Amino acid sequence: MTIKDIAxxxxxxxxxxxxxxxxxxxxxxxxRRRVLQEVETQGYIPNxxxxxxxxxxxxxxxxxxxxxxxxxxxEMLKTIGREIDRAGYTxxxxxxxxxxxxVKAGAILEREKKLQGLIFLGGRFDYTPAELxxxxxxxxxxxxxxxxxxxxxxxxxxxxxDDHLTAYRATEHLIRCGHRRIAAVVPSCxxxxxxxxxxxxxxxxxxxxxxxxxxxxLVETGGCFEMPETYEGVCRxxxxxxxxxxxxxLSDTTAMAAMKALQDHGRSVPxxxxxxxxxxxxxxxxxxxxxxxxxxxxxxxxxxxxxxxxDTMENGAPTEHLRLxxxxxxxxSVCDL
Amino acid sequence: MTIKDIAxxxxxxxxxxxxxxxxxxxxxxxxRRRVLQEVETQGYIPNxxxxxxxxxxxxxxxxxxxxxxxxxxxEMLKTIGREIDRAGYTxxxxxxxxxxxxVKAGAILEREKKLQGLIFLGGRFDYTPAELxxxxxxxxxxxxxxxxxxxxxxxxxxxxxDDHLTAYRATEHLIRCGHRRIAAVVPSCxxxxxxxxxxxxxxxxxxxxxxxxxxxxLVETGGCFEMPETYEGVCRxxxxxxxxxxxxxLSDTTAMAAMKALQDHGRSVPxxxxxxxxxxxxxxxxxxxxxxxxxxxxxxxxxxxxxxxxDTMENGAPTEHLRLxxxxxxxxSVCDL
DNA sequence: ATTTGACGACCTCCGCCGGAC
DNA sequence: TGTCCGGCGGAGGTCGTCAAA
Numbered sequence: 001m002t003i004k005d006i007a008x009x010x011x012x013x014x015x016x017x018x019x020x021x022x023x024x025x026x027x028x029x030x031x032r033r034r035v036l037q038e039v040e041t042q043g044y045i046p047n048x049x050x051x052x053x054x055x056x057x058x059x060x061x062x063x064x065x066x067x068x069x070x071x072x073x074x075e076m077l078k079t080i081g082r083e084i085d086r087a088g089y090t091x092x093x094x095x096x097x098x099x100x101x102x103v104k105a106g107a108i109l110e111r112e113k114k115l116q117g118l119i120f121l122g123g124r125f126d127y128t129p130a131e132l133x134x135x136x137x138x139x140x141x142x143x144x145x146x147x148x149x150x151x152x153x154x155x156x157x158x159x160x161x162d163d164h165l166t167a168y169r170a171t172e173h174l175i176r177c178g179h180r181r182i183a184a185v186v187p188s189c190x191x192x193x194x195x196x197x198x199x200x201x202x203x204x205x206x207x208x209x210x211x212x213x214x215x216x217x218l219v220e221t222g223g224c225f226e227m228p229e230t231y232e233g234v235c236r237x238x239x240x241x242x243x244x245x246x247x248x249x250l251s252d253t254t255a256m257a258a259m260k261a262l263q264d265h266g267r268s269v270p271x272x273x274x275x276x277x278x279x280x281x282x283x284x285x286x287x288x289x290x291x292x293x294x295x296x297x298x299x300x301x302x303x304x305x306x307x308x309x310x311d312t313m314e315n316g317a318p319t320e321h322l323r324l325x326x327x328x329x330x331x332x333s334v335c336d337l
Numbered sequence: 338m339t340i341k342d343i344a345x346x347x348x349x350x351x352x353x354x355x356x357x358x359x360x361x362x363x364x365x366x367x368x369r370r371r372v373l374q375e376v377e378t379q380g381y382i383p384n385x386x387x388x389x390x391x392x393x394x395x396x397x398x399x400x401x402x403x404x405x406x407x408x409x410x411x412e413m414l415k416t417i418g419r420e421i422d423r424a425g426y427t428x429x430x431x432x433x434x435x436x437x438x439x440v441k442a443g444a445i446l447e448r449e450k451k452l453q454g455l456i457f458l459g460g461r462f463d464y465t466p467a468e469l470x471x472x473x474x475x476x477x478x479x480x481x482x483x484x485x486x487x488x489x490x491x492x493x494x495x496x497x498x499d500d501h502l503t504a505y506r507a508t509e510h511l512i513r514c515g516h517r518r519i520a521a522v523v524p525s526c527x528x529x530x531x532x533x534x535x536x537x538x539x540x541x542x543x544x545x546x547x548x549x550x551x552x553x554x555l556v557e558t559g560g561c562f563e564m565p566e567t568y569e570g571v572c573r574x575x576x577x578x579x580x581x582x583x584x585x586x587l588s589d590t591t592a593m594a595a596m597k598a599l600q601d602h603g604r605s606v607p608x609x610x611x612x613x614x615x616x617x618x619x620x621x622x623x624x625x626x627x628x629x630x631x632x633x634x635x636x637x638x639x640x641x642x643x644x645x646x647x648d649t650m651e652n653g654a655p656t657e658h659l660r661l662x663x664x665x666x667x668x669x670s671v672c673d674l
Numbered sequence: 675a676t677t678t679g680a681c682g683a684c685c686t687c688c689g690c691c692g693g694a695c
Numbered sequence: 696t697g698t699c700c701g702g703c704g705g706a707g708g709t710c711g712t713c714a715a716a
Binding site for chain 4: 014015017053055
């Protein structure tokens with residue numbers, strides 16, 4: 001079943017069928033309808049390879065997913081996949097370790113699969129223009145920006161929450177509940193990543209509310225939002241015997257690990273210690289206690305990432321930098337002091 | 338840079354270059370070397386679209402993922418993606434709703450992307466041969482079989498745990514801990530799916546240990562392993578005032594929802610009620626209490642699915658039906674009576 | 675003026691035939 | 696006779712161009 005068969009059945013030329021299929025205007029309504037009718041009944045599907053060939057491109061959009069244990073990205077990937085499908089492209093995902101180089105991975109993927117565009121799910125925040133010359137197609141940084149790097153805004157697009165502000169709001173929520181001795185468990189304070197941004201937001205909130213920062217209340221776990229490291233980190237904090245009434249973690253899964261550590265040490269949440277996080281996974285609503293967390297708008301982030309990418313790919317639209325709002329979802333893991 | 342350019346530079350014909358590139362034997366060693374040398378220095382990469390076109394195939398392997406909220410599939414997809422990458426193919430995922438028709442989705446995907454093979458992540462258990470004629474490439478059913486259908490074993494491959502046995506073992510574990518009044522929360526007892534299989538395993542265990550089945554201890558939630566429905570189901574059970582000391586759920590996430598419902602009604606787990614599940618997600622180790630669950634070998638299942646598919650695709654190997662073992666991971670959610 | 679047909683180019687592979695040694 | 700290589704045509708869909716109705 002090729003375009004020729006359709007043309008023959010309809011009694012028109014191959015050109016005409018092609019024009020109909022590609023929505024060219026210069027086809028009469030009657031012919032157009034007949035062709036579409038026949039395409040439907042014959043169940044004809046255009047040969048994508050031939051299409052790609054003549055257009056000297058593929059319909060592939062790469063998605064580089066960095067970090068394996070990240071449930072947040074897993075949810076996002078579904079939305080992105082659906083949007084890419086809807087637009088008639090093919091999503092080509094590649095999963096890499098959290099310490100791998102996503103730019104290199106993207107560049108390889110681009111050449112291997114002749115990508116039309118790229119979406120990065122998670123990555124570093126400090127690229128230089130030189131590093132990014134490897135990427136030759138439009139790309140969108142999803143869930144992170146390049147705020148520590150020297151990349152010009154016009155050279156890339158990004159979709160994320162305001163990480164600094166979100167951590168600020170989370171901390172602020174704890175403070176407004178009366179907490180003053182607030183601990184934080186972060187992968188790193190200075191790795192020029194999402195972790196550093198959120199940590200800075202935490203510090204800003206303390207400062208604005210006149211709370212002195214106590215370095216004993218800070219745990220750096222290293223790694224990249226892993227649950228075992230977080231569990232261990234909180235255990236260290238507890239062994240120090242330092243006093244605190246609330247704990248900030250930077251993701252939902254690490255919050256669950258943190259709560260576990262607290263509970264295993266006989267501290268009940270939130271009575272003995274409140275816990276707040278950032279992400280808003282579905283499963284967090286069934287944690288015990290229900291997690292209080294800043295919900296990232298996953299659906300919207302995925303949808304907008306694809307929209308921006310397609311707009312740049314197809315219409316040469318300028319880059320965009322979208323900051324979406326994370327909203328507090330009050331659970332049972334935070335209580336007033 | 339096309340095959341013509343290479344031919345011109347080498348002073349040979351296009352046919353000869355093509356023969357070299359495709360490792361045909363009838364080319365002299367000297368010519369072969371010169372062509373390969375030139376391909377290397379010129380950085381020539383064959384046009385994949387043209388190649389796919391003429392071979393009327395692509396390097397795409399489709400993965401139809403059924404059910405969105407399933408964290409287990411999210412983990413599996415990563416393993417499958419890596420294995421497909423490693424083998425030099427391209428993974429093309431498609432996410433569909435849990436009530437959508439995965440065969441139709443697979444057939445559409447197959448034609449759209451010219452798939453070489455298909456992996457189904459989750460699906461029905463009762464296909465007939467007629468339904469599967471839509472699929473024209475080798476495929477592997479991952480995490481389920483077709484035991485309720487009339488498909489012949491030789492017509493498809495499958496990789497899964499033994500669902501009946503796994504639910505049996507889970508129930509057995511509760512019984513050996515002294516439990517006799519065991520409730521079960523299942524999506525359905527008779528939907529000819531994974532749910533029914535596991536439910537049957539539950540009933541078999543009760544029977545073998547001489548425990549009378551009490552229909553009051555059974556909750557059907559409908560749907561497909563959703564947390565809200567499970568939560569509601571357990572609430573209904575509790576409202577009935579029926580007595581039970583243990584609860585079986587069929588997945589980790591539903592177990593978390595069930596524990597939440599129990600705890601919200603003032604029943605502590607495991608003191609007032611033990612809970613056991615099937616899946617073995619990472620996050621379940623940080624639930625409160627840590628979930629006791631039958632761990633599915635995710636990595637191995639993903640790896641084996643790809644291996645079997647490739648073997649069939651490339652070597653015409655016969656179909657395989659692999660039953661892997663789910664192992665008990667003892668947590669804190671089950672206690673002796 | 676609008677609609678339609680015909681055609682070549684794009685790129686690669688493969689089978690086939692023919693020529694050369 | 697066997698080995699090596701050249702050349703041709705077909706398969707696929709799109710798109711611009713030109714011609715024709």
